[in-house]
Amino acid sequence: MNIDLIINAIESAAPRRFQEAWDNSGLQVSLPKGQTDITGVLLCLDVTEAVVDEALAKGCNLIVSHHPLIFKGFKSLTDATPSQRAAIAAVRAGVAVYSAHTSLDSAPCGVSHAMARRMGLDVKGVLAPSPADTSVGLGVVGEFPADGLAAADFVRLLNKCFGTKAIKLSGNYMPGRMIRRVALCGGSGGEFIGTARACGADAYVSGDIRYHDFADAAQEDMLVADIGHFESESCAKDIFYQLITNNFPNFAVYYSETATNPVVYMTFDGESE
Numbered sequence: 001m002n003i004d005l006i007i008n009a010i011e012s013a014a015p016r017r018f019q020e021a022w023d024n025s026g027l028q029v030s031l032p033k034g035q036t037d038i039t040g041v042l043l044c045l046d047v048t049e050a051v052v053d054e055a056l057a058k059g060c061n062l063i064v065s066h067h068p069l070i071f072k073g074f075k076s077l078t079d080a081t082p083s084q085r086a087a088i089a090a091v092r093a094g095v096a097v098y099s100a101h102t103s104l105d106s107a108p109c110g111v112s113h114a115m116a117r118r119m120g121l122d123v124k125g126v127l128a129p130s131p132a133d134t135s136v137g138l139g140v141v142g143e144f145p146a147d148g149l150a151a152a153d154f155v156r157l158l159n160k161c162f163g164t165k166a167i168k169l170s171g172n173y174m175p176g177r178m179i180r181r182v183a184l185c186g187g188s189g190g191e192f193i194g195t196a197r198a199c200g201a202d203a204y205v206s207g208d209i210r211y212h213d214f215a216d217a218a219q220e221d222m223l224v225a226d227i228g229h230f231e232s233e234s235c236a237k238d239i240f241y242q243l244i245t246n247n248f249p250n251f252a253v254y255y256s257e258t259a260t261n262p263v264v265y266m267t268f269d270g271e272s273e
Helices: 003-011 049-057 082-093 102-106 111-119 151-162 190-198 211-217 236-247
Strands: 026-029 041-044 062-065 096-099 122-130 133-143 181-188 203-207 223-226 253-255
Touching: 003 062, 003 096, 003 236, 026 082, 041 049, 041 236, 049 062, 049 082, 082 096, 102 111, 102 133, 111 122, 111 133, 111 151, 111 181, 111 236, 122 181, 122 190, 133 190, 151 203, 151 223, 181 190, 190 203, 190 211, 211 223, 236 253
Parallel strands: 041 062, 041 253, 062 096, 181 203, 203 223
Antiparallel strands: 026 096, 122 133, 133 181
């Protein structure tokens, strides 16, 4: 399997032109010179040294990640940072790395759309459309059928769909309040709280919501739920899997089993989960 065929399969649905100006989606580490054939693909959210080792153990020489391995760029390539060490490990092992970040977030098949599908929402539009193409952009707005869900059931649904260890809610949470119209944005979506409210959302779901954003939200009508950055983007691997296997059904594609969530939750009794 040629690496360009796999990249083309991903970019046919999530072209790099969809990415934000500050992002760095695309090929992060190439195969060794003269090599183009892929033996297998490992899918992950974040590339670490352990993920590179896992790729080798599974016979894969291509890693496809959601978060770019090389984000702000390197001024040097040493063992000073985890991302530099992972890049060095990939080069030494002859493992290529391709990342689709906001290019996948903004795509019609992207992360926020997949979040909505998991929850059984009927997508009505894009939360923050691209000025160049209003059919793509960050986040989505969707609706539950009929009367929606009580807020307590809505929170339980979030836990079930995204495997959350904890959910942070704005102080205006009321268990019996009905939630029908929902805005969602995978990753860090605090900047779109006002946009979600303007769309008439009863609830907004994202990750990395700041304390002061919660403080403001608590004075408004819309419920804000922070399910975690990693948890909100867990569906990215499923999207990659479908894009690749739909085009190449007999090719070896694996989900990474290496834990890369940088957040560890502690239970009430003090044991980590």
